[in-house]
Amino acid sequence: MIWLDTLVQGMMLGGLYALFAAGLSLVFGIMRLVNLAHGDLIVLGAYLILGIGTATGLNPFVAAALALPLMFALGWVLQTALLNRVLGDDILPPLLVTFGLSVVIQNVLLQGYSADSRKLPVGAIESASMPVGPVTVGVMPLITFGSAILVILALNWLFYHTALGRAFRATSDDPVTAQLMGIRPRRIFAIATGIALVVATIAALYLGARANFDPSIGPARLLYAFEAVIIGGLGSLWGTLAGGMVIGVAQAFGAALNPEWQILAGHIAFVAVLLVRPRGLFPRAND
Amino acid sequence: MTAFLEVQGLIAHYGDFKALFGVDLTLHQGQTLAIIGANGAGKTTLMRATTGIAHVTGGSVRLQGRDITRLSAPDILSAGIAMVPEGRRLFPSLTVEENLQIGAHSRKGNGFWTLDRIYGLFPILRERRTHPGTALSGGQQQMVAIGRALMSNPTVLLCDELSLGLAPVVIREIYAAFPTIRDSGTAIIVVEQDIGQALKVADHVHCMMEGRITLSGRPQDLSRAAIHDAYFGVNHA
Numbered sequence: 001m002i003w004l005d006t007l008v009q010g011m012m013l014g015g016l017y018a019l020f021a022a023g024l025s026l027v028f029g030i031m032r033l034v035n036l037a038h039g040d041l042i043v044l045g046a047y048l049i050l051g052i053g054t055a056t057g058l059n060p061f062v063a064a065a066l067a068l069p070l071m072f073a074l075g076w077v078l079q080t081a082l083l084n085r086v087l088g089d090d091i092l093p094p095l096l097v098t099f100g101l102s103v104v105i106q107n108v109l110l111q112g113y114s115a116d117s118r119k120l121p122v123g124a125i126e127s128a129s130m131p132v133g134p135v136t137v138g139v140m141p142l143i144t145f146g147s148a149i150l151v152i153l154a155l156n157w158l159f160y161h162t163a164l165g166r167a168f169r170a171t172s173d174d175p176v177t178a179q180l181m182g183i184r185p186r187r188i189f190a191i192a193t194g195i196a197l198v199v200a201t202i203a204a205l206y207l208g209a210r211a212n213f214d215p216s217i218g219p220a221r222l223l224y225a226f227e228a229v230i231i232g233g234l235g236s237l238w239g240t241l242a243g244g245m246v247i248g249v250a251q252a253f254g255a256a257l258n259p260e261w262q263i264l265a266g267h268i269a270f271v272a273v274l275l276v277r278p279r280g281l282f283p284r285a286n287d
Numbered sequence: 288m289t290a291f292l293e294v295q296g297l298i299a300h301y302g303d304f305k306a307l308f309g310v311d312l313t314l315h316q317g318q319t320l321a322i323i324g325a326n327g328a329g330k331t332t333l334m335r336a337t338t339g340i341a342h343v344t345g346g347s348v349r350l351q352g353r354d355i356t357r358l359s360a361p362d363i364l365s366a367g368i369a370m371v372p373e374g375r376r377l378f379p380s381l382t383v384e385e386n387l388q389i390g391a392h393s394r395k396g397n398g399f400w401t402l403d404r405i406y407g408l409f410p411i412l413r414e415r416r417t418h419p420g421t422a423l424s425g426g427q428q429q430m431v432a433i434g435r436a437l438m439s440n441p442t443v444l445l446c447d448e449l450s451l452g453l454a455p456v457v458i459r460e461i462y463a464a465f466p467t468i469r470d471s472g473t474a475i476i477v478v479e480q481d482i483g484q485a486l487k488v489a490d491h492v493h494c495m496m497e498g499r500i501t502l503s504g505r506p507q508d509l510s511r512a513a514i515h516d517a518y519f520g521v522n523h524a
Contacts, residue, residue, distance in 0.1 A: 163392065169380040170389050177376040179360035179371070180338060182393025182439065 005135045010252030014245030015145030019203035021228035023196035023239045029235050030172045030192045034215040036098040039222030040105040045204030060120040064205040075197035086160040109215035120208035152237045180196040233280030291316050291474050297306030298345030299336040306332040308498040321476040322488035329498040330478040334447045338370045339363040369441035373448045375432040377420035382415040397470045398440030405434035408464050426457035443474045450481045496520050
């Protein structure tokens with residue numbers, strides 16, 4: 001029974017990793033931009049939720065809802081003022097710029113909030129649990145997992161059932177021909193990065209509610225997100241959820257064997273999947 | 288007749304390479320103009336410069352009196368010029384119907400061309416509407432590309448090398464749609480290497496060579512010899 005329990009906990013954890021990864025996957029899918037600051041933007045989102053909560057006394061869930069439009073605006077401005085200028089045929093400039101952005105965000109957060117660990121105070125729900133079949137699952141992990149599924153459903157709906165989603169896919173396919181259709185790729189990219197940061201803010205809520213965070217933890221979250229995207233296969237959001245779950249389950253079993261093996265087990269699972277399926281579990285046909 | 292589209296002294300470069308050397312052309316309402324010429328004559332560059340994709344370095348493009356020379360491609364589309372690009376360039380991630388719908392992305396209000404009218408023009412597309420655009424045959428893809436451009440309800444439709452890589456029977460089928468398009472009030476420019484097809488469909492023909500227009504006239508007024516000479520750059524003088 002303990003193994004079943006471990007499996008379920010790992011899958012729930014995978015939901016969090018999928019939330020880390022969904023925004024990264026979205027941005028990469030539409031503009032082939034690898035945002036190395038994605039993890040730090042999630043951490044920034046957690047501090048923003050903390051800041052709003054502290055200033056207003058609101059519950060972190062409500063504070064996160066207030067943070068969503070702010071983070072969308074930040075994504076828009078970031079893309080318009082900075083990232084659109086470095087996107088081009090050469091993939092190196094955006095990598096360098098987002099790497100620099102990562103360092104800047106970490107240092108700004110250090111300056112503003114110090115290196116102390118923080119946590120989002122979600123209250124009694126944090127330790128609540130409920131039986132699901134034969135195992136007992138924490139309410140917060142369950143909400144996290146449910147949110148990941150809702151986010152992916154929402155993104156899929158946006159992609160495949162709206163005019164904006166059509167424009168996203170067309171721009172991703174062929175930005176020059178998209179312009180002949182009246183689409184302005186830079187505007188599309190700005191909206192995409194805004195949406196990516198909205199998803200990052202949802203991830204930030206659960207990141208901060210689940211465990212301590214400090215300004216330095218962004219890059220490790222980026223790594224999990226990367227691994228989830230690659231395992232899932234580039235361009236597939238359900239694949240990203242599956243990828244997150246593979247890492248989450250591997251980490252849970254690693255930790256069950258020996259707490260020191262938790263992180264290592266996740267990375268080993270990543271390498272193992274790549275050895276068997278180099279293009280990931282659910283690769284998109286035309287990538 | 289009012290001049291719909293007026294191109295004057297248009298110059299375009301690719302980096303240091305000069306591709307257009309001062310091209311002039313006038314398109315009237317309801318007219319179909321053909322531009323013929325060999326590979327590398329500058330026909331596609333002229334289309335790309337007119338639609339804001341290629342960089343214009345001199346001259347002007349006016350649409351119904353309005354200077355649109357250096358507008359962006361989306362702004363030129365809003366002004367009323369749509370293009371069927373060379374090689375069709377359908378979006379592989381989109382179905383046939385989505386490819387058509389995206390043609391109307393920036394359209395405001397209603398117009399003559401709707402999904403139903405496009406399906407009326409090319410009935411096979413209605414059957415294939417849920418297929419990925421790029422899973423269709425070359426001729427059907429060309430129909431999607433034409434339909435996609437029409438969905439913006441353009442006043443001027445530019446068609447770049449519609450016949451490229453298609454069988455003659457398919458080319459005839461596609462050009463059979465042109466009278467309907469023309470009757471909708473859209474002026475048309477076709478760029479063609481297929482001289483016979485171009486002469487059949489057009490009221491006026493320009494022949495291009497090395498970035499210049501070397502011969503112009505009505506199809507019935509141009510002798511085969513004159514077209515041959517202009518096309519291949521033979522100078523009898």
